[in-house]
Amino acid sequence: MSDYRVQLLDIVRRLLRALDPVLLLVLLTLMGYAVVIMGSASPERMDSQLMHGALALMAMWVIAAIPSQRLLGLALPLYLLGTVLLVGVDLFGEISKGARRWLDIGITRIQPSELMKIAMPMMLAWYFQQREGHVGLREFLIAGLMLVVPVGLILVQPDLGTSLLVTAAGFYVIFFAGLSWKLIVPVALVGIVGIGSIVAFGDTLCQPDVDWKVLREYQKHRVCTLLDPTQDPLGKGFHIIQSTIAIGSGGVMGKGWQNGTQTHLSFLPERHTDFIFAVLSEEFGLIGTLVLLATYLLLLTRGFTIALFAPTLGTRLLAGAITMIFFTYAFVNMGMVSGILPVVGVPLPFISYGGTALVTLCLGVGILMSIQRSRLDKKT
Amino acid sequence: MAEFRSPDQDNARFRRRVVVAALFALVCFALLASRFYYLQVKRHDYYLTRAEDNRIALLPTVPKRGTIVDRNGVVLARNYAAYTxxxxxxxxxxxxxxxxxxxxxxxxxxxxxxxxxxxxxxxxxxxxxxxxTRLTEDEVARFIAQRYRFRGVEVQARLFRDYPLGATASHIIGYIGRINTRDEERIEERGDTANYRGSEYIGKSGLEQSYEVELHGQTGFEQVEVNAGGRAVRALSRSPAVPGNDLELTLDIELQKVAETAFGKRRGALVAIEPETGGVLALVSTPTFDPNLFVDGISAQDWKELNDSPDHPLLNRAIYSAYPPGSTFKPFMAMAGLTTGKRHLGYAMADPGYFNFGGHRFMDDKIGGHGMVDIHKSIVVSCNTFYYQLANDLGIDAIAGFMAPFGFGSRTGIDLPGEAEGVLPSPEWKKKRFRKPELQRWYGGETISVGIGQGYNAYTPVQLANALAALVNDGKLFRPHIVRNVVDARGTKRVVEPEPLRQIALNPAHMAAVRAAMVDVNKSGTGARAFRGAAYEVGGKTGTAQVFSLKGGRYVEGRVAERLRDHSWFIAYAPADKPKIALAVLVENGGFGAQSAAPIARQVIDYHLLKSLPAHPADEDAEAVESEE
Known part of the structure; x- marks a missing residue:
């Protein structure tokens, strides 16, 4: 056999071995669920949903086949590229729906903030691995700085949802790297007190003439809408009211596939994207939502297991952070649709329609698979 | 700070952190699960109701408005479908x-x-x-072909109201118009808001207004599933609308036409009543107007024309304008004298041609007087002096007390909106009417004027017609009504029973005497010319309502501007023994009653009793009428 053919066989073997059966099962379950729900929420989008899924699975597979250490080696270039592109967006980006988020690079439009969701935890994990054994206050400060710059660039687009997600992604790496509770607790306290006071003084703060300075008008609106959905029943508050009605009217068994009145009579906004969870809840009831929660829990369990047994510090941190990102997506989306969190543009992971988010999430799964593979490789 | 630890220590801490993170995630998911439990189990019923409320809308189906036909079934108001x-x-x-x-x-x-x-x-x-409104078929076709260009524009089939006879009887039928804010308030006061969901029109005047409740019908409702945009997706259930009830009138539209034609261009009013029932046979107010102008919202120009016209065509003179009754009051005064005992059938007086009271000389129309005058002659020749004397003997309180039961000075209660009260003068009335004490006082001289139907007396034509109907119906007074039957959608008739208001106690001998005198009015008295050659016996009385009092000089018609001329009255009933019709005619500025009003009465009575018009209508342009009032 020629050298060339041995190499090719090796690649094929590695590709097959790269797939983690548990993660693959979870992923296919979620995507199958997504197709079924899309068949009710927006049947005309089923084809492209399937195409996005196929594309995302291929991307996942490719990433899974790359050894995890080599992936971490890509962290710095990706991070730098992402940051440069974000600067480009803020300067030359296209405005859509009141925000400058897209960059036209000639062939296609890309959303650099999406890249940051993966590049940020990779960058920080890579950095902490470089400093392994010497991680101290200085390293945490530098990591904090690496986090703040791109988040700031995303925040001015303005895109509250993505900047929160990128912040969370970076924070999880820092948290797993061992940032002292002495620092975490005060920050958490400030956050809780801050949110608590906003809720307490919501009425005064949400007067139309009050300028919040820090947050944009639409962000203020979103927070205020959460505090009192009824004050704006036909705007954003209308969305929350209608999605709560959809969920609640579903009951235990649901109204049945394609029988959701809230969905099919257009009372539900964004029913194929951010509010698709309400469609699921209305048509499949409490049972459907608990099945979804259980599937996500399985995903998280597998992710944490991979993190616990990951071979190096960098892969450990990255696996832990990616798992928590999945959790964050799921919790924020379901929390928002069911009315316990503000409306931020976070999709329901692996279910909501939209190619970019699905590819990003599947890249995350691919990284987890790659890390799992490295551990097995190391053992043997 | 955990610095420079061993990799094992680092790893142990990482594991603890993973456990913390996993617990945190678990707690959050538990929070979500409890939220779902709360929404989907605990409050399921509430949200299900909310979802159903979202989904289901009640769409009103507007009922077909009832039609209006006259006593012979001639259609006066109907609906037709047209595209808008x-x-x-x-x-x-x-x-x-x-x-x-x-x-x-x-x-x-x-x-x-x-x-x-x-x-x-x-x-x-x-x-x-x-x-x-009222698109032609071509226009509908052209629009349908281009409909895609016009979001939010649609062709609708709607029912429109139509008054096929146009201006005929417009004051009776009235008209409908679009519901405005004031109508909405009124509907709300009636507690009828639900029934008017979807209704666009409401009766604005005439029978359309007074019988609105009957004509409108019951709005039906269709339960439909709607989407978030409010568009109906499919029907779930429906309760059909109940069409409004049809009205059959006591009115004879042919008689009405005869009466309206008889008025020609003159302003005035006529009310003809069937004495035995109080049913209105004809009710005229001229000039008339075309109610069709109002249905779609009247144009500013049409409105200005109608509203600014000095002839006030929108005014229903028959029930709203009050005029002094003039000498038509005399038969009632005669009854008052007889009933109270101030006069008896054998009474007669010598008429010098004037009556002195308080230093003022009240004149008779005939210089030198009528000679010996009894009750009969006083009516036939319309002797003023007789009634000056009678009024003075009766006193104002007795006059007012006798006249009130006939309905003078109070609304008859006819089933039309906007009736006026008129004025039955009395000291009490004067006290209420005027503010200044010197004006509030009643003077004896005023009683003298009231006695011949002038002064403060002011009655609407419907009051006079109805009082006459009672007088020739043995004192039985009805509430005059125009609607005879209310017919529901299944054809069931509800008869509007004649509603007797009261029985006035009158002596039959007195009534016979007064009626005999009124018959002679048309044989040899002031109405003789108009009723020459009549094929039936008819009772009547002319009257002249003074518009302008000339101090001193005698009234010469030609010298007075048209608008200041006297109003001409005529009341009549026929056949004399068993009256089928009692009427009051008023011609504004018509001069002597015998001159303008009586010929109109002749035409109407001829048509009603004989179904034909008099061969030689009395020529009103002929020189002065022989016998004066």
Whole structure:
């Protein structure tokens, strides 16, 4: 056999071995669920949903086949590229729906903030691995700085949802790297007190003439809408009211596939994207939502297991952070649709329609698979 | 700070952190699960109701308005279906541009635009507002072909109200118009808001107004599933609308036409009543107007023309305008004298041609007087002096007390809106009417004027006709009514029973005497010329209502401006022994009663009793009437 053919066989073997059966099962379950729900929420989008899924699975597979250490080696270039592109967006980006988020690079439009969701935890994990054994206050400060710059660039687009997600992604790496509770607790306290006071003084703060300075008008609106959905029943508050009605009217068994009145009579906004969870809840009831929660829990369990047994510090941190990102997506989306969190543009992971988010999430799964593979490789 | 630890220590801490993170995630998921439990189990019923409320809308189906026919079934008000072009403003971005584009397909007059604006101002934004009514079939076809260009514009089949006889009997039938804010308030006061959901029109005057409740019908409701945009997706259930009830009138529209024609261009009123029932046979107020103008919202120009006309065509003189009754009051005064015992059938007096009271000389029309005058002659020749004396003997309180039961000075209760009270003068009335103490006092001289139907006396034609009907119906007074039957959608008739208001106690001998005198009025008295050659016996009385009192000099018609001339009255009933018709005619500024009003009465009675018109209508332009009032 020629050298060339041995190499090719090796690649094929590695590709097959790269797939983690548990993660693959979870992923296919979620995507199958997504197709079924899309068949009710927006049947005309089923084809492209399937195409996005196929594309995302291929991307996942490719990433899974790359050894995890080599992936971490890509962290710095990706991070730098992402940051440069974000600067480009803020300067030359296209405005859509009141925000400058897209960059036209000639062939296609890309959303650099999406890249940051993966590049940020990779960058920080890579950095902490470089400093392994010497991680101290200085390293945490530098990591904090690496986090703040791109988040700031995303925040001015303005895109509250993505900047929160990128912040969370970076924070999880820092948290797993061992940032002292002495620092975490005060920050958490400030956050809780801050949110608590906003809720307490919501009425005064949400007067139309009050300028919040820090947050944009639409962000203020979103927070205020959460505090009192009824004050704006036909705007954003209308969305929350209608999605709560959809969920609640579903009951235990649901109204049945394609029988959701809230969905099919257009009372539900964004029913194929951010509010698709309400469609699921209305048509499949409490049972459907608990099945979804259980599937996500399985995903998280597998992710944490991979993190616990990951071979190096960098892969450990990255696996832990990616798992928590999945959790964050799921919790924020379901929390928002069911009315316990503000409306931020976070999709329901692996279910909501939209190619970019699905590819990003599947890249995350691919990284987890790659890390799992490295551990097995190391053992043997 | 955990610095420079061993990799094992680092790893142990990482594991603890993973456990913390996993617990955190678990707690959050538990929070979500409890939220779902709360929404989907605990409050499921509430949210299910909310979802159903979202989904189901009640759409009103407007009932067909009842029709109006006369006593012989001639249609006076009906509905017809026509296409309208309607715009839902909330679904259109640029109204002006849309209307301009539409005007290239269908004719849209400036008038249509003005009306559209007016209706738009009064309607809620999600209502559809007509820009054109009564589209031709061509126009409908042209629009349908281009419909895709016009979001929020639709062709609707609607029922329209039509008054086929136009201006005939317009004051009786009235008209409908679009519901405005004031109507809405009234509907709300009636507690009828639900029944008017979807209704666009309401009766604004005449029977259309007074019988609104019967004519409107019950709005039906269709339960439909709607989407978030409020568009009906499918029907779930329906309760059909109940059409409004039809009205059958006591009115004879042919008689009405005869009466209206008899008035010609003159202003005036006529009320003809069937004495035995109180049913109105004809009720005329001239000039009339075309009620069809009002249905779609009257144009500003038409409105101005009607409203600013010195002839006040919109005014229903028959029930709203009160005039001094003049000498038509005398038969009632004679009854008052007889009933109270101040006069007896054998009484007679010598008439010197005047009556002195308090230093003032009240004149008779005939210089030198009528000689010996009894009750009979006083009516036939319309002797003033006889009634000056009688009024003085009776006193104002006795006069008012006797007249009130006949309905003088109070609303008859006819089933038309906007009736006036008129004035039955009395010291009490004067106290109420005037503020200044010197004006509040009743003077004896005023009683003398009241005695011949002048002075403060003011009655509407319907009051006079109804009082006459009671007088010739043995004192039985009815509430006059125009509607005879109310017919529901299944054809069941509900008869409007004649409603007797009271029985006035009158001596039959007295009534016979007065009626005999009234018959002689038309044989040899003031009404003789108008009723020459009549094929029936008819009782009547002429009257002249003074518009302008000439101090000193005698009234010479030709010298007085038309608007200041006296109003001409005539009351009559026939056949004399068993009256089928009692009527009051008033011609504004018509001069002597015998001159203008009596010939109209002749035509109406001839037509009603004989179904033909007099061969030689009395020539009103002939020189002076022989016998004066």
């Amino acid at each position: 072009l309607e715009i839902t403003p909330s679904r259109v971005d640029d109204l002006e541009a849309t209307i301009n584009a539409l005007s290239e397909i269908v004719t849209i007059e400036p008038r249509d635009r003005r009306r559209f604006r007016k209706i738009l101002d009064e309607s809620r934004n999600f209502d559809s507002v007509p820009i054109r």
